[in-house]
Structures are given as C-alpha cells and as structure tokens.
Amino acid sequence: LSETLWDLAAADVQKLQSGVGEEERSAEPSERTVFLIGSKAGGKTSILYRCLDKDEPPKPTLALEYSFGRRTRGHNTFKDIAHLWELGGGVSLSDLVQIPISASNISSLSIILVLDLSKPNCLWGTMERLLQTAQEQTEKAQKTSSKQQSVQQTRVLPKDYPDRELINPFPVPLLIIGSKYDLFQEFESDKKKLISKTLRFIAHYYAASLIVSSSQNLNVQNQKQRQNATCLFVFRKTVSTESNKPLMIPAGADSFSQIGTPPTSDVTSLHAKNPRDLWKKVYESIFPQEVQNEQRELKDPAKDPQYSEPQVDTMRAQKDQELEQYKRNAAKSWKGLDLES
Template identity: 60%
Template sequence: MPHISSASLWELAAADVHQRKTEAEEEAEEGGGGGGGGDPVAERSVFLMGSKAGGKTSILLKCLDRDEASKPTLALEYTFGRRARGHSTPKDIAHLWELGGGTSLSDLVQIPITPASVRSLSVVLVLDLSKPNTLWATMEKLLQAARTQVEKVSSRKQQAAKQQATLRLLPKDYPDREMISPFPLPLLIIGSKYDIFQELESEKRKAVCKSLRFIAHHHAASLVFTSSKSVSLMSKTKSFFSHLAFGLDRGKAVSLDPAKPLVVPAGSDSFGQIGSPPMTEVDVTTLHAKNPMDLWKKVYERIFPQESTSEQKEVSDPARDPQYAEPQLDAMRAQKDQELEQLRRNAAKSWKGLDLDT
C-alpha cells in the first residue's frame, strides 16, 4: 500500500473543495458560452450556521430542490447551486457553506468569511425553535464569531460602506434607522422546527417570537419560521434563500402574528410594533442592563434559562463514523494507529531501561 503522509490528507480535502468550485465555474461558463456577449455570470456566497441538529442541511437541500436524504454535517461542508436565467444564458452560481456542530466549531467561520468572499457573502442563521433554552446562546456566539471575522478581513472603510449599504435597504423615513445596529453582512434568521414549536404554551411562544423579532430588527435582518414538514413554509423560506443566493425577489408577505409562523422581511418591522420585553413578574429596571440588547437577553434568560452549549463539543471521532467510510484511508489509518502504539511501547521500555542513578 502506498505511503500517505498526514499532511496529504488535508491536501486532498482542500483539493476536493477546489475541484467543486472549479466545476461550478466551468458549468457557469458553459451556460454562457456560445451566447455571444451574454451577461456575466453572477456569483454569490451563502454561509449557513446555527443550532446543532437544527435542520440546516434539510433546509438547504429543499431550497436547492435536491431530493436526497440529509446527513449530519461534518465540521464545514461546501456545495454549490446553479440557476439558469433563461435559454442560452449564463447560470448564476451560489457558493454554499454549511457549518456543523452548533457553536462548537465557530472558529471555522474564518474559512468561508475571507477578504475575497465578504463582498458577495450573506449569512443564514438557523435557530431550533424546539429548543428555546439554547437558542439565545447559540445566536449570540455564532453572530459574534461571524462579525469578528468580518471585521478582521475588512478594512474600516469597507465596514463603513457595508453598514451604509445595509441602511440604504431600509426606507428613508424608517423610525428606527439610527437605533439599530445592522449586521455587517446580509442576514437571514430562520426559526426551524415550527411544527414542534407550536406545542409550546402560548405565552412562551409569544416570548420567543417577540425576542426573535427584536433580534432580527436590531440587526436589520429578515426573519422567517419554517418546518421541513410544511410545503408552504418551505416555499416562503426558499424565496428568502433564493434572494440571498441568486438575487431573486424575496416576496412581500409579512406575518407578525405570534399565533402564526413569522414572516418578517428586513425593514418591515419596528421597535414600536415589537413592544417591550415579555416580562411580567420581574421589574425590568432591576435587571441593570447595559443596552436594549442586553435587556432583552436578561429577560429572555429569565423565561428560558440558557443551557450551556459547551457540551456540544464533538466527543465522537468522525474518522470512525460509518457514513464517512473510506476503505483505503481507513486501512492506512489503522496501520498508522498500530505503528503509533508500537512506538509508544518502545518509548516506554526505553524509559524504564534508563539507569537513573547515572
């Protein structure tokens, strides 16, 4: 069996991602070839992150009209989507990244968020509505990780330009224009598993809805609730996704009723409509909040004490997961594990054989 160095495994993984992107670009060129002076191919990137096992892959597959079973995402995965504008016209390309592991792998945001991609990158944050006790912590950590990476790869001039561009998407007479803090990239928040969320008691559903509306409006983001079991909800979700991935119209539907799935396009809500935090038993003034976002966080955590997300660290070894089996690599891995164990035994014998008195 040929020798494979540990470094070459990473090279193979990098080459695989590069090959997929190359195939996407080549197919786009083929779609525009022969047309003679057609419009240039539009390329956008979308980065999906969110709750662990929150349904990100299922949502992505349905938005791409791919009829295949979803699998747990291993670390960070890349795929691409194509959309033809018409006959003999170029195909628009969407580079799609999906982060697995919930918050445990947030350091990997540095891969999809780069100086080159940030100009055409959008973020989709999928939050599991069926687990409100981890929702805020997941949202907070992932958005902060993404924001920090954007700031790292962007100059101050670029950051200011992006913020102004986001503000321009809102109506000029928007009452909260000077009060919000737009996320540095176009942001879509998807509340997943709405079918399970409906089983929560009414007051708790209202608390989650108001809180997510506040979070979305504060970041100048769009918000939509969905369920992989609902065709109509997935259709609305797809329109928002296609808006980010291919520049299509996201639709004008708006639903702010907490008794129904929320559909809130960016710029269609306001702090006045959202109202005050859903606190009835505790005096808000006693929470000593630093700012409105901190106040909403403290109120939300009173209603839904947040469970630690540290336990989401991957404890299983993906290399031993049957769904990622690679016979040749697995055989080489087994051989290397045996060699490593033998080296450890030899080293242990060498230490025991030393004459410590000398």
C-alpha cells in the same frame, strides 16, 4: 409576487456598487456566497439540501462544508453561481467563520442563521456567539476589501427604514430562520409569545429578515419547476407577525412599536443598559441559557462511516496496530531497565 433570498442579497450588493448600469449588471453572470450558521442539529443541512434539490437524508456536518449551485437567467447563456457554506458544531467551531467570510467575497455575501426553537435554553447564547463572531470577521473583511478597492463596502439602509437610528444593522444581508416549528407549537402560549417577540426584536435590531418554520414546510423554490430560481427562500408580500402562527417578516417590515415591550412585570429591576440588554435579561429570566461545551461532543471524523475510504482505512488500522505494539514493547523495555537498576 415574491422575492428570493438571492434577489434580496443581489439588491443590497447592487446598492454598494457603482459605475455599472442596471441593464449591464443584469446581463452579466454573478457569484453569490451564502453562509449557513446556527444551532447544532438545528436543520441547516436539511435547508441546504432543499435549496439544492437534494433528495437524500441529511448527514451531520462535522466542521465546515462547501457546496455550490447554478442557475440560468431566462435565455441568457451566462450562469449565476451560488457558493454555499455550512458551519457545523453550533458555537464550538465559530472560529472557522474566517474561511467563508473573506475580503474576496464580502460584497456578495449573505448569512443565514438557523436557530432551533425546540431548545430555547440555548437559543440566545447560540445567536449571540455566532452573530458576534460573524460580525467581527465581516467588518474585518470589509475593511480589507475597502482598502484594496477604494470602495466603501458597508451596508447602507434606506433613510426611511423603521427605527433606523435605534438599530445595529448587520454588515451584510442576514436571514434568521427559526427551525423545528412543529415542536415549538407544543410550548405553552406565554413561552411561545416570548420566543416569537424575542426573535422579532433580534431580527429587527440587526435589520434581518425572519422566517419561522419546520424544515419540511419551509417554502423553497424547486429547481425542477423553476430552473431560473436559485436557493431559495420565498418571501410572500403578506407579513405574518402573530405568535401563534409561523413568522414571516422581511427586513424593514417590522418596528419596535409593533413588537412592543418585553413581557415582564418589573422592567426597572433588571438594570438593563440598553433595549437589547433588556430583552436578553427578560428572555434569560424565563429560559436560563445552558453553558455549551459542544467541542467535547465532536466525534473523530476518521471513524465516521460517511467519510470511509477502504484502502486508507485499512492502512490506518494496520498502522494503529503497529503503534500499539510499539507502545507495549517500549513499556516492557522501560520495566526491564527499572528492574536492572
């Protein structure tokens, strides 16, 4: 009755592979890579912890963090492995996508983009920057992988996929999660409608799946209840597209005709180059995007208590004191030279 993100990613990967029978593939262990990117403090770590069934307060992700999960399928002794990467810092560290996205894992990669709905003035900018960077690295990795394996790695959509000729499918399976729905609910009705329709357009344009929820209510498989289920997100067969309810739209279940046009009185005055540019201009006319200089906000990890190492920290403090003393002595020496001259 439901599909997990793992199964959705596996289905796309299997379409790219050839020469192996369906039964033989299902009997072999597999490795998947899931890469979480998105808004700073948008709930990525909370989602990841729920995937791994971690019952502890989430800690801020300073840069790029790695974890993994395992699952056993039925009575099979093989264990599937999920490599889970999380990018911290919002857009400020987007260049680090080249580490999780590589030619070695591109055929088994899925990306999760988490967007903070409580900060609509950063939503489009975050989405645009991160997806552009991830897409460029993904296409680069696919070219390298194709040369090495002589197999085309590009994602191929079914011929009957809605608006197939009008969209720009993301190179690998993509899931967009709108987080902090509890805060989003308090917005005015018109603003909620614009944000919801914009998310639907973005998701359909990139052939992505879309979920809107708070991290507390996100429907995640519990590993204690279902040991053979990994990571992850459950898509019910019922599709929810109403702006006054949490959105739940698997890839391919929406269309431009269902989404409709952007809510604006004068489309022609915006001088848009294409539908995506039109939605961007309409969205930014209501929610001007803030310039994000998040790099300055990143703290020194050496002083972060979650990375404390008593012996190392003690030695570091001693060396810092010695350095400061050396600087003071050097300054006195230079002053003495100035006086003598």
